[in-house]
Amino acid sequence: MEIKRTIKYDADRVIGFGRKIMGVTGCDQLSSCIQCGTCSGACPLSIYMDYSPRQVMALVRADFKNEVLRSNTIWLCASCYGCTVECPRQIRITDIMYALKQRAIKERVYPRQMPIPILAREFAKMVSRKGRITETLLVMQLFLRANWRAVLRSWRLGLGLIRTGRFVIKHERIERQAELNAMLATIGNGNAKDAA
Amino acid sequence: MNYSYFPGCSLKGLGRAYEESLLPVMRHLGAELNELNDWNCCGATAYMSVDEEQACVLAARNLAIAEKTGPQDLLTPCSACYLVLNKTQHNIADFPQIREDVDRALKTANLTYTGKAAVRHPLDVLFHDIGVEAIKQKVVRPLKGLKVAPYYGCQVVRPYATFDHAWNPTTMDEILAALGAEIVHYPLKTKCCGGSLTGTVPEAGLRMTYILLKEAIRRGADVIATICPLCQFNLDAYHDQIEKHWGTARIPTVYFTQLMGLAFGIESRQLGLHRNFVRMKPLAEITPVAPVGV
Numbered sequence A: 001m002e003i004k005r006t007i008k009y010d011a012d013r014v015i016g017f018g019r020k021i022m023g024v025t026g027c028d029q030l031s032s033c034i035q036c037g038t039c040s041g042a043c044p045l046s047i048y049m050d051y052s053p054r055q056v057m058a059l060v061r062a063d064f065k066n067e068v069l070r071s072n073t074i075w076l077c078a079s080c081y082g083c084t085v086e087c088p089r090q091i092r093i094t095d096i097m098y099a100l101k102q103r104a105i106k107e108r109v110y111p112r113q114m115p116i117p118i119l120a121r122e123f124a125k126m127v128s129r130k131g132r133i134t135e136t137l138l139v140m141q142l143f144l145r146a147n148w149r150a151v152l153r154s155w156r157l158g159l160g161l162i163r164t165g166r167f168v169i170k171h172e173r174i175e176r177q178a179e180l181n182a183m184l185a186t187i188g189n190g191n192a193k194d195a196a
Numbered sequence B: 001m002n003y004s005y006f007p008g009c010s011l012k013g014l015g016r017a018y019e020e021s022l023l024p025v026m027r028h029l030g031a032e033l034n035e036l037n038d039w040n041c042c043g044a045t046a047y048m049s050v051d052e053e054q055a056c057v058l059a060a061r062n063l064a065i066a067e068k069t070g071p072q073d074l075l076t077p078c079s080a081c082y083l084v085l086n087k088t089q090h091n092i093a094d095f096p097q098i099r100e101d102v103d104r105a106l107k108t109a110n111l112t113y114t115g116k117a118a119v120r121h122p123l124d125v126l127f128h129d130i131g132v133e134a135i136k137q138k139v140v141r142p143l144k145g146l147k148v149a150p151y152y153g154c155q156v157v158r159p160y161a162t163f164d165h166a167w168n169p170t171t172m173d174e175i176l177a178a179l180g181a182e183i184v185h186y187p188l189k190t191k192c193c194g195g196s197l198t199g200t201v202p203e204a205g206l207r208m209t210y211i212l213l214k215e216a217i218r219r220g221a222d223v224i225a226t227i228c229p230l231c232q233f234n235l236d237a238y239h240d241q242i243e244k245h246w247g248t249a250r251i252p253t254v255y256f257t258q259l260m261g262l263a264f265g266i267e268s269r270q271l272g273l274h275r276n277f278v279r280m281k282p283l284a285e286i287t288p289v290a291p292v293g294v
Helices: A017-022 A028-032 A038-042 A053-061 A065-069 A082-086 A093-107 A115-130 A135-146 A149-153 A155-163 A177-185 A191-195 B016-028 B044-050 B052-069 B079-094 B096-107 B122-130 B132-137 B171-178 B202-218 B229-237 B239-246 B256-263
Strands: B002-005 B032-035 B147-151 B223-226 B253-255
Touching (some): A017 A028, A017 A053, A017 A093, A028 A053, A038 A082, A053 A065, A065 A093, A093 A115, A093 B052, A115 A177, A115 B044, A155 B229, A177 B096, B016 B032, B016 B253, B016 B256, B052 B079, B122 B171, B147 B171, B147 B202, B171 B256, B202 B223, B202 B229, B202 B239, B229 B253
Parallel strands (some): B002 B032, B147 B223
């Protein structure tokens, strides 16, 4: 039987990471987390996560940057806001998950085989170009980038959408795209701009 | 009653049956909807994962256009749009840094946003502005005997909605009951459907969807009523994959506005009911009631 240490070493910490995340708008309440675990109990996805939401809160606060950013937890969060509503310390846990996702995308450290960050980037790209999302085209784009085999697996779904008149292939777009781009450009160094 | 209308991308695509049923139902109740001029994507959960400030700007453009249009409230049927627009409104009010960023961005387009333009969900408007009594009066084809599991999902009721409860909302229950439908006790009514995980991490996402379907069947429902295009898609479109993994859980999932339309005597095709993968049985088969006044 292999005996493994499950607790991280002090040397694994990236000092300042916790402060940085708590400095993101809306995330400052994290410092008052009492580790009660209500978030993990409210979360419908915690049973699939490598670190529970409570553990992620502790890891962030203790500067374990690599463990958090490489975890599948932040990508499995579906933003149902159950934890945020229930947290007895009014910590905006869902927003902290967003701050972590943004950081992971910026530093490109997400787990391999995880199509969610790719979806987020493709989504942002399409919005920056067309102003609107055409879902069927977005999903095809995602499959091509992340997992082209999924296209083969989903042929029946695609046919069903065509049959029910929901497979839209004409790009939805706004009229004043230049206006929208100028607005987005006022936010410097945005991740979305990197993505595009 | 006048409302600005923010359809969102889904209602023009996978969720078009929502728009197809919402518009005639609102018209039937005397409410006028005017589609917001040149609206853009709200950003949903995806854009917020990439860049929070830009996501705020994206949503704020819509709020500013709504404010420019006039004093009427902004009707937002999609749960993701509803959440993002409300969240942006809160963020602008609560955080001066975001307010500053948004103001600067809006200025380039000669737009301003002062925080007016209330973002409201059709459930809220139907329940509080129009009222259950007025809805009841329009019913010509009661849904008597139809057992409905009311499914709200997450992002309308959490965390910004003030018009209903975060875990046990009842506005849709009451509206559907006013149509004559029988409301099935459905404790999973605000459990997440899995969102985009059904496509990206199906072993987790589809399992969540399966649990919702199975529970509705176990409670004896004929149909699940939903208020969100993503919930509707997840609960309706993946039955063959779900069957392969966990067994059959076939039950139709329709928009609550489609059930309203049926009760108002509108043709099922005009309400987009033919767009379902798992079709709802014709009303006459489920509930053989003669129309009122015939």
